[in-house]
Amino acid sequence: EVQLVESGGALVQSGGSLRLSCAASGFSFSVFWMHWVRQVPGKGLVWVAHINDDGSVTDYADSVKGRFTISRDNAKNTLYLQLTSLRAEDTALYYCVRDPDDYSGDFWGQGTLVTVSS
Amino acid sequence: SYELTQPSSVSVSPGQTARITCSGDILSRKHGRWFQQKPGQAPVVVIYRDSERPSGIPGRFSGSSSGTTVTLTISGAQVEDEADYYCYSATDKNLVFGGGTKLTVL
Numbered sequence: 001e002v003q004l005v006e007s008g009g010a011l012v013q014s015g016g017s018l019r020l021s022c023a024a025s026g027f028s029f030s031v032f033w034m035h036w037v038r039q040v041p042g043k044g045l046v047w048v049a050h051i052n053d054d055g056s057v058t059d060y061a062d063s064v065k066g067r068f069t070i071s072r073d074n075a076k077n078t079l080y081l082q083l084t085s086l087r088a089e090d091t092a093l094y095y096c097v098r099d100p101d102d103y104s105g106d107f108w109g110q111g112t113l114v115t116v117s118s
Numbered sequence: 119s120y121e122l123t124q125p126s127s128v129s130v131s132p133g134q135t136a137r138i139t140c141s142g143d144i145l146s147r148k149h150g151r152w153f154q155q156k157p158g159q160a161p162v163v164v165i166y167r168d169s170e171r172p173s174g175i176p177g178r179f180s181g182s183s184s185g186t187t188v189t190l191t192i193s194g195a196q197v198e199d200e201a202d203y204y205c206y207s208a209t210d211k212n213l214v215f216g217g218g219t220k221l222t223v224l
Contacts, residue, residue: 035212045204045206102167103167105170105172109160
């Protein structure tokens with residue numbers, strides 16, 4: 001069974017930093033691209049970042065470029081998102097998402113909540 | 119950048135068929151996908167690759183695609199199907215999302 005379990009969300013002050021983790025199991029983590037997506041509670045979803053299978057290629061939404069860093073450790077089957085220079089508008093539920101696959105399907109984690117206080 | 123457009127709300131009576139559409143240029147080149155989200159819960163994918171249903175998803179959920187529009191159909195909607203439904207697609211660069219449709223079944 002595919003599982004994606006996020007952790008690391010917390011209440012942090014504006015300007016602070018946080019590292020989110022996503023522990024993956026039930027599939028060959030090292031062959032899949034991975035994404036982070038965020039959702040302000042009660043609102044829509046926004047793609048945040050992605051990383052390729054070996055970690056050599058990353059990309060970010062303009063709103064987080066230069067402040068967030070996506071990375072992965074394939075030996076530990078874990079995806080990370082380092083958040084720095086946090087702003088109130090970064091407050092959201094952050095989801096770990098396996099890259100959509102037309103043959104084996106799509107998988108989302110349960111989310112981890114980041115709250116930035118101003 | 120790509121956009122996906124969904125109706126903000128759909129309402130049906132129990133047992134009726136609910137249809138939720140999602141339109142966007144990207145859907146002529148990439149598959150559409152749907153997830154269900156109930157308050158306070160994680161997303162549950164109900165359709166991927168336009169019309170594929172993951173294991174464990176009831177057969178009343180189906181998907182279809184035509185041109186730049188994908189449609190989620192819930193045949194014989196149940197009260198427990200009341201939720202927000204989001205369409206999304208994977209571009210070459212990122213994931214794009216519709217704004218969500220609140221399905222009311224009552």
